[in-house]
Amino acid sequence: MLYIIGLGLGDERDITLRGLDAVKKCEKVYIEAYTSLLSFGLSTDGLSTLEKLYGKPIILADRETVEEKVDNILSEAHGSDVAFLVVGDPFGATTHTDLVVRAKTMGVDVKVVHNASVMNAIGICGLQLYRYGETVSIPFFTETWRPDSFYEKIERNRKLGLHTLCLLDIRVKEPTLESLCRGKKQYEPPRFMTINTAIDQLLEVEQKHGKSAYNEDTECVGFARLGSEDQMIVAGTMRQLQTVDFGEPLHCLVIVGKTHPVEEEMLEFYKINTEKPEQKCNGIA
Amino acid sequence: MLYIIGLGLGDERDITLRGLDAVKKCEKVYIEAYTSLLSFGLSTDGLSTLEKLYGKPIILADRETVEEKVDNILSEAHGSDVAFLVVGDPFGATTHTDLVVRAKTMGVDVKVVHNASVMNAIGICGLQLYRYGETVSIPFFTETWRPDSFYEKIERNRKLGLHTLCLLDIRVKEPTLESLCRGKKQYEPPRFMTINTAIDQLLEVEQKHGKSAYNEDTECVGFARLGSEDQMIVAGTMRQLQTVDFGEPLHCLVIVGKTHPVEEEMLEFYKINTEKPEQKCNGIA
Numbered sequence: 001m002l003y004i005i006g007l008g009l010g011d012e013r014d015i016t017l018r019g020l021d022a023v024k025k026c027e028k029v030y031i032e033a034y035t036s037l038l039s040f041g042l043s044t045d046g047l048s049t050l051e052k053l054y055g056k057p058i059i060l061a062d063r064e065t066v067e068e069k070v071d072n073i074l075s076e077a078h079g080s081d082v083a084f085l086v087v088g089d090p091f092g093a094t095t096h097t098d099l100v101v102r103a104k105t106m107g108v109d110v111k112v113v114h115n116a117s118v119m120n121a122i123g124i125c126g127l128q129l130y131r132y133g134e135t136v137s138i139p140f141f142t143e144t145w146r147p148d149s150f151y152e153k154i155e156r157n158r159k160l161g162l163h164t165l166c167l168l169d170i171r172v173k174e175p176t177l178e179s180l181c182r183g184k185k186q187y188e189p190p191r192f193m194t195i196n197t198a199i200d201q202l203l204e205v206e207q208k209h210g211k212s213a214y215n216e217d218t219e220c221v222g223f224a225r226l227g228s229e230d231q232m233i234v235a236g237t238m239r240q241l242q243t244v245d246f247g248e249p250l251h252c253l254v255i256v257g258k259t260h261p262v263e264e265e266m267l268e269f270y271k272i273n274t275e276k277p278e279q280k281c282n283g284i285a
Numbered sequence: 286m287l288y289i290i291g292l293g294l295g296d297e298r299d300i301t302l303r304g305l306d307a308v309k310k311c312e313k314v315y316i317e318a319y320t321s322l323l324s325f326g327l328s329t330d331g332l333s334t335l336e337k338l339y340g341k342p343i344i345l346a347d348r349e350t351v352e353e354k355v356d357n358i359l360s361e362a363h364g365s366d367v368a369f370l371v372v373g374d375p376f377g378a379t380t381h382t383d384l385v386v387r388a389k390t391m392g393v394d395v396k397v398v399h400n401a402s403v404m405n406a407i408g409i410c411g412l413q414l415y416r417y418g419e420t421v422s423i424p425f426f427t428e429t430w431r432p433d434s435f436y437e438k439i440e441r442n443r444k445l446g447l448h449t450l451c452l453l454d455i456r457v458k459e460p461t462l463e464s465l466c467r468g469k470k471q472y473e474p475p476r477f478m479t480i481n482t483a484i485d486q487l488l489e490v491e492q493k494h495g496k497s498a499y500n501e502d503t504e505c506v507g508f509a510r511l512g513s514e515d516q517m518i519v520a521g522t523m524r525q526l527q528t529v530d531f532g533e534p535l536h537c538l539v540i541v542g543k544t545h546p547v548e549e550e551m552l553e554f555y556k557i558n559t560e561k562p563e564q565k566c567n568g569i570a
Contacts, residue, residue, distance in 0.1 A: 009399060013303040016293060016400070020302065089401060091408025100411075101550045114294060114406045114512055115301070116374055116399035119414050123376025124397055126385075129404050130422070134447055135415035160441070162419055227399055265386045 002077035002103050004096060006089040006115030009227025012050050019113040023054050026083040028076055030061040032096075033172075058085070062173055070102060077108045092117025118226060118252055122165060125221045125233055126266020127254060133157030135165045138198050138253075140191065148205040154255060155213035161258030166202075168193035168251050192249035195222040199238045199253070214238070219256040221270065222246055236272035244272065287362035287388050289381055291374040291400030294512025297335050304398040308339050311368040313361055315346040317381075318457075343370070347458055355387060362393045377402025403511060403537055407450060410506045410518055411551020412539060418442030420450045423483045423538075425476065433490040439540060440498035446543030451487075453478035453536050477534035480507040484523045484538070499523070504541040506555065507531055521557035529557065 003022040008014030015023070023029055031050070051058050061073075061084070076082050090096050090112050103110050123129045134157065136150035150166070157164045171191040179186035199220075206214060216239040224232040224246035234244055235256075259267070288307045293299030300308070308314055316335070336343050346358075346369070361367050375381050375397050388395050408414045419442065421435035435451070442449045456476040464471035484505075491499060501524040509517040509531035519529055520541075544552070 006401070008301060008303075010303065013306065014301050014399075016299050016301050017305065018293075018295065018298040021298065089405045089408065091411075092405050092414065097411050097413075097547050097551050101547065101554075104554050112409055114299075114401035114409075116291070116401060117405045117414075119408075120374045120377055120402045120405040121399045123374065123404075124399075126376075126382050128382075129377065129402075130420035130452070132419070134418055134445070137415070156445070160419070167415070262382050262386065266382050269386075269389050 001081050001109045001111060002074065002099075003081065003083045003111050003113065004090040004100070005083055005085050005113040006092070006117070007085055007087050008115040009088055009118070009121055010229065012053050014115065014227065015053075016113060016115060019115065020054070022081075022111070022113055023056075023083050023085070026056075026081040028080070029054060029056060029058045029083045029085065030073060031058050031085040032066065032087070033060045033062040064173070066099070070099065071106075074103055074106050074108050077103065078106070088117035089115050089119075092119050116227060118167070118223075119165070121227050122221075122223060122252070122254060124226075125223070125235065125254065125270060126263050127163050127221070127256065127259070128263060131161075131163055131257065131260075131263075133160060133162035133164055133257070135167060137167045138169060138193065138201060140169045140171065140193060140197075141201055141204075146205075148208070151205045151209055151211075151213060154202075155211055158213055158255070158257060163257045164255040166198060166253040166255065168195070168198050168253065170250070193251065194249075195224070195244070195246050195251045195253050196242055198251070199242050203238065214255060219267075221254040221256065221267070222251065223253070224248070224251050226250075226252065233270050234272050235267045235270040240272045286366050286394045286396060287359065287384075288366065288368045288396050288398065289375040289385070290368055290370050290398040291377070291402070292370055292372050293400040294373055294403070294406055295514065297338050299400065299512065300338075301398060301400060304400065305339070307366075307396070307398055308341075308368050308370070311341075311366040313365070314339060314341060314343045314368045314370065315350075315358060316343050316370040317351065317372070318345045318347040349458070351384070355384065356391075359388055359391050359393050362388065363391070373402035374400050374404075377404050401512060403452070403508075404450070406512050407506075407508060407537070407539060409511075410508070410520065410539065410555060411548050412448050412506070412541065413545070413548060416446075416448055416542065416545075416548075418445060418447035418449055418542070420452060422452045423454060423478065423486060425454045425456065425478060425482075426486055426489075431490075433493070436490045436494055436496075436498060439487075440496055443498055443540070443542060448542040449540040451483060451538040451540065453480070453483050453538065455535070478536065479534075480509070480529070480531050480536045480538050481527055483536070484527050488523065499540060504552075506539040506541065506552070507536065508538070509533070509536050511535075511537065518555050519557050520552045520555040525557045 005019040100110050134153050136153045154164050174188040176186045176188055217237050220238055221235045222241045232246055290304040385395050419438050421438050439449050459473040461471045461473055502522045505526055506520045507526045517531055
């Protein structure tokens with residue numbers, strides 16, 4: 001049996017009792033390292049916190065391991081119980097559909113243990129989840145690559161009065177240009193898009209297309225480390241949020257659509273303090 | 286401190302360690318009864334399962350209690366730790382925004398413990414969460430009240446190739462007509478919309494508006510008891526799903542938009558067995 005277990009968003013205490021039961025009975029435990037180490041603020045220390053809680057060693061499975069060794073992992077899961085841990089929900093922002101498809105094709109049984117993900121935890125800011133349109137991803141722009149297909153989607157959502165969740169780019173284990181040329185494995189340091197960069201890029205794209213999908217005065221909500229003890233949630237215009245230091249990753253951004261009174265009342269608690277913009281505004285922890 | 290704690294979707298083992306820690310230190314524990322008792326398959330027995338796990342009594346707070354006694358609950362939370370348990374995530378399909386706003390206004394600190402909700406757990410069917418449009422609610426039609434504002438939203442989502450989550454009506458503690466006239470409190474038995482009823486209503490509304498937003502051959506996914514051990518997930522056309530007995534509540538329905546190949550591969554596992562339509566098709570548990 002392959003258990004795909006969501007760890008939730010904060011730290012090791014966000015696993016469910018059902019998830020912990022499953023981990024405890026598994027012979028091997030893999031953790032998806034793509035975003036995990038980061039979201040859990042884990043270094044090697046962090047990993048040992050999890051290992052202590054679970055009472056067994058955990059194997060880090062980065063993207064390469066998963067891609068190259070998935071058949072090994074699935075073979076193990078054929079004869080014994082194997083856990084594959086992922087941050088958030090197994091089918092949240094990052095999907096593990098492909099792993100499930102391969103497991104089922106090989107005749108391996110799969111059980112999923114759900115948990116919170118960014119996709120539902122953003123509800124904490126008071127904007128109702130059923131009033132969101134299509135979610136968009138904002139990729140890091142480079143000199144030569146500035147894809148902006150998100151613009152059209154945001155424009156559409158805003159015309160309909162819907163909120164838009166913007167997932168911000170994560171670059172982990174990107175091979176260096178040099179290593180690609182020489183065939184040696186070397187990686188760029190990990191990069192996580194900040195809310196500030198996202199807003200810069202959004203405004204650049206608005207200027208290019210000029211369809212007034214949004215502007216510097218458009219209300220947004222910035223989220224950093226959502227679900228953690230030190231999460232930071234700030235509501236304000238794009239211009240205002242550009243002045244905020246949201247600190248450590250992960251960040252995400254919501255562009256606010258048309259609001260109902262109860263949504264507005266709740267957003268009030270997260271409004272930026274314009275007199276002291278440097279003051280952290282955590283709202284509800 | 287008021288802790289608003291998501292219980293997840295299955296049973297008492299779906300609370301997180303963080304949530305359980307919080308419950309254990311609270312002096313009073315309320316559980317929102319609006320959908321809880323049902324989703325957890327709880328009778329008085331179910332409640333005592335929770336009480337055993339938590340090691341303390343739980344107070345059932347139905348909609349009336351919350352509306353009438355919210356000030357009492359919040360006063361208690363002023364001087365001590367109070368837990369308010371909700372099924373799913375605190376800000377999932379049903380929102381508790383109003384409770385938070387009142388708490389913050391009264392100067393009561395609020396902490397939220399997230400968990401899975403229908404809004405993200407539907408990801409298990411393989412349709413990517415970021416490819417959903419606006420969520421709709423399907424209310425029970427009566428002789429004289431047949432509101433169909435969901436139709437326009439579904440039509441829009443489908444034109445854009447987006448999937449649509451349909452939340453199905455729940456009627457709990459509805460006063461009887463007699464009790465409304467006489468001022469005595471008597472309630473209708475609880476009602477939960479089935480996938481079959483939802484499809485009947487959807488097709489009726491399509492016939493009325495005739496804009497071909499969808500038809501009997503439109504692919505859908507039906508979910509019953511999502512996140513529970515006995516969940517049932519079946520993919521098929523509206524016509525096919527009408528022949529399926531999904532059993533006990535809660536049900537919800539996804540109307541499939543344009544699919545990517547990996548989404549299709551995953552949906553395959555849930556496809557209805559047309560030769561044995563009565564066969565339960567659980568796919569991934």
